[in-house]
Amino acid sequence: MSHKIRVATTSLAGCFGCHMSLLDIDERLLELITLVEFERSPINDIKQLEPVDVGIIEGGVANTDNVEVLREFRRQSKILVAIGACAINGGIPAMRNHFELKECLEESYLDGIGVVNPMIPNDPEIPLLLNKVHPIHEVVKVDYVLPGCPPSGDTIWTFLTELLEGRPIHFPYSEIHYD
Amino acid sequence: MSNSRFVIDGKDIPFRPGQTIMDAAMAAGVYIPHLCHNPDYASTGNCRLCLVKLNGRYVSACTQPAIADSQVDNQIDEINQQRKTLLQMLFVEGNHQCPGCEKSGRCQLQAVAYYVGMLSPYFTHFYPRRELDASHPEMVLDFNRCILCGLCVRASHSADKKNIFAISGRGMDSRLVINSTSGKLGDSNFSAHDAAASVCPVGVFLPKHKGYEVPIGQRLYDREPIAQVGDVAHPNHQRDKK
C-alpha cells in the first residue's frame, strides 16, 4: 500500500482507558501499523495535529481546552470517531452534572477534606470548566461511535479493519457493550 | 389447544382468546422487545418498545389482543429503527452511566439497546438532577435510571398489597415517588423481599451490602442477546428449571 491511513487520537475528559484498550489489540498492533500511521496521539507523544484521515476522540467535553482540541480534531480529520462512554454520553465525568459547578469547585478547592491553602484556581493558564460535561456529538459532528468503557481491543480491531477495508461496520453481539 | 392463529414475520403463532400479541408471541418463543411488560402484571403499554405492525397498523404488542389470521411485522428494519429512537429517548432522558451502575450487564434497557444495535444515545442529553434514596436499611433507590415503566408501582399494588410507589408529576417532570410521610423509602413498610424489589428492568433498585457479584463476561447479557436470555425478572434459564 502506497499510502497508509493517517490516524490521530486524543483523550479529553477521559481516563485514557480507551487508549489502553487500543494497545490491547496486542500482536495485531504489528499488523495495524502496516496499515496506519499514527499522527498526534498520546501513544507516540506527537503534539502537533496535521490533517488526518481518521481522528479518534476519547473522553467528553469538560473544559475550554477540550472544546479547542476537539474542534481542531474535527477540522483536521476526514472522519471523526467518538470512542468510549465518556465521548458518547459524558460518562463518569458527567456525574458531576448532578451538581452545580460552584458546588464541585468548592468541594474540591475550599471545603473538601485535606484541602490546604483553600482557593479556587483562577490562573489564566488553566482552562475553565464548562457548566456541564457534554458528549462530543453535542459540540462537533461525529461520524462514528464506538461504545464501551472501554471498548474491547476486539471491538476496536473490528472497527479499524472494517473501516480500512471500506466495509459497513458490523459488530458481533459480544463486541457491543456500554460498560 | 386453540385453533386461532396469526402470523409474526412469517411464523405461525397459535393463541387463546384474550391473549395479547405479546402473550402469544412469548408463549411461542418469539421475542418482541419490551421494557414495561412483565407477564406477572397487567400490561400498561408505556415504554412502547413492543411497537409492531398489525395488518399494517402500529400497535403495542403488550396491550393489543391477538386477532385471528392477522399479519404482524416485528423484526423489520422500519420498526427496529423506531425502537432504536425510543431507546435513545430513554437514554438521554435519564442519567444512564452504565460504567458506574451495579446493574450493568443485567439491565434490560441496555440489553434491548444491544439487541436493536443502538451504538449511542445520539440526542442531546437532558442530564436531569435526581436524588438518591438510601434511607432504607436493605435497598438504595437510584432514580437517575428510572424509565417510568411503573412495574414497581404495579408490583407493590397488586402483589405486595402495599402501594408504596406512585408516579407523580406530568410530562418530562414525571417521576417515581414513595408513599410515605417523608417521601423516603426508609419510612415506608418496604421490604427487600417484596415483589416490587425485583421487577425493575433497569438499575433503580440496588440491594445494599452486596454488589458486582458476577464478573464481567459472565453477566446475564454479556454473551447472548436478550432474545435468547430472556427478561431480568424472568431469565429463560430459570424458567427452564421450573
Added chain:
Amino acid sequence: MNRWRDIPQRSDLLLQYLIDIQQRDSCISTESIQKLSTELAIPAAQIKSVIEFYSFLHTTPRGHFNILFSDNITDQMAGSRALMRQLCQQLNVRQGDPRADGRVTVDTTSCTGMCDQGPALLINNFPITRLDSKRIELIAQLIEQDTPLEQWPAEFFEINDNVHRADILLTHNTEDGDALRALLEEGAETLLQRIGDAELRGRGGAGFKTATKWRLCKQADAAQRIVVCNADEGEPGTFKDRVLLQSYAAQVIEGMTLCAGIIGASKGFIYLRGEYRYLLDSLEKELQRRRDAKLLGNNILDQQGFNFNIEIHLGAGAYICGEESALLESLAGHRGIPQKRPPFPVTRGYLGLPTVVNNVETLMTACQIASHGSDWFTDKGTRQSAGTKLLSISGDCQQPGIYEYPMGTSVSDILIDCGADGPQAVQIAGAAGQTLCHREFKRKIAIEDASTGGSFMVFNRHRDMLDMVQNFAHFFAHESCGFCTPCRVGSTLISNLVDKLYTSHATQNDLRDIERIALVMRHASHCGLGTTASNHILDTFNNFPDAYQRRLRSTEYTPAFDLDLAVCEARAITGRDDDDAHIVCPPQEGFKP
C-alpha cells in the same frame, strides 16, 4: 367554599376537594394534604402526585390575584405577550413568581377558549377578554388598590357568544323536555334508531357513530351505567362548547338525560374544564331548574324509575383530560392518564362501569334529533357526514366567532364568510389537527375530508408559520401526560429543537432529527394526543418548507448548546474575563443568543 357540603369522604372526589382547597387557600398546604389523606385514606404521596399533575394546583401560594394569560397562538397574534410584559412591568412582578407581598402572580396558561375575543386572561379563575393596553393599565391599578374582584367593572367579565352563522342547530330551539317526552312516548329503541338514522357522529373530532356508542353501552352487562358530558374543551382554538354551555345548556343537559334514558344510566357527569369554571354557577342553576321541572332527578316527567342525576366535576388545567379515558381517570380523582384499549369506556369506564362519553355538541345535537327527527339532520351535510358542524373561528379574520355550517362546506367559502384577509394557512382541528395551505382551501369540512372538532384558526400571509409551530411545540411539551416514552421525551426534544431552529441556529441535520422524532411520536404513542402532537410539524414541513429553510444555517452542523454561555458559571466563580475564558464560535456555527 365546599361544593360537596360535608367533610370529605368520597375518594373519587379527591380532585374536586383539591380544587376547592386551592380556591380557598391559594395553594394546597402540607397540612391540607395530611388532613385529606386521613379523611379519605389515600396516601399523602398519591395526593401530591395528583396535585403535581394538574397545572392549576399548587403546593406553594400563588398571589392573592392569580393571573394567567391565555397563551394560544391566536392570543399571541393579538399581542398577548406584550400585554403580559406590560402588566408585569406595571406591577413590578416577574412572570411565574408571586410578588414579594403576595399580592399577585402573573403567568401563562394553555388556550383558555376565548380566541374569538382574545387576548384573554384568567384572574382567580374568571376570564377577562378583549385585553388591550388600557385595560391592562386599569387591571394593574385595581390590583395595586387591592380592590376585590366583585367590585371590578362588570364589563371586564362579559363574555360574548359571537354567533355569526346559525343553521339548524342554533336556530331550531326545542321546548324543554321535548326530547324526553319523545323518549317516553316512543320508547328507547325508536329513539336510538332515530339517532342512528340521523347518522350522528361524535362532534369532538373522532367521529365515532353516536348511536353505536350508546347501543354498545346499553348492551354492556352491568347494574349501573354512566353518561359523561365531555366539556373539557382544551383543543387550542376551539370555544364552541363554551357558547353551548353558556347559552344552550338546557339542550345539552337534556341530551345527557335522553342518553341516560336510552341506555339505562342513573348517573351523569359534566366534566367542565377548569378554564370554564365561571360557567359553574349558571350550570348548577340550570341543573336545579331542571330538577324542579322534573326534567332531571328521580322519576323524571313522573315516569316511575326514570332516575338520572348529574354532578359537575371541574378539571384543573390538563389538556390530556379531553381524551376520554384520561377524562374518566380524572373524574375518578386520579391523574389524567389515558388507559389502554380495549377495554373501551362503553364496557369499562368510570369506576369500571359502562360509560358513554360524548362531546357537548354531540349531546345537544342528539337532543334536537330526538324531537325534530332524523331527516331534519340528514337533509344537511354530505353522505358520509350528516348534519351541520359548529366551527370556532379565530385568528386573522374580521369576524371571529361561532359559525354553524352544513358538513361539506369548503374551507374557502368559510374564509370568505369570516372575512379572512389574504389567508396563507388554516389550522383545522386545533394544535393536534392539520395545517392546510392555500392549495388545500378547496377541501371540505367533513369526516371524509378535512375533519375537525371545530377549531379553525386563520393565518394571513404576513404571519411567520414558525410562530405557530413553536407555540404548538411548547404546548405539547407542556401538556404531554408523561405516560409513554415517545410523547413524553419526543415532545420536549422537538420543543428544544424548534427553539434552536427559531433562533436560527439549526441545520439540515436538526430538521432530519425533528422529522425522525415526529414520526416516532405519530406511530408509537399510546394515545391520540401523542399520535397527533407532531402533525403540525409534519404538515408544515410539507406545506411551508420556506418557514424552516430560511432559518437554517448553511453548515452541516451546529453545536447543541451555546458554547460560550457554557463557561458563564466558571467565569463568575473565578472572576476571569480574559480571551481564554471565552469560547469564540465561527460566525457560521455558533450560537448568538
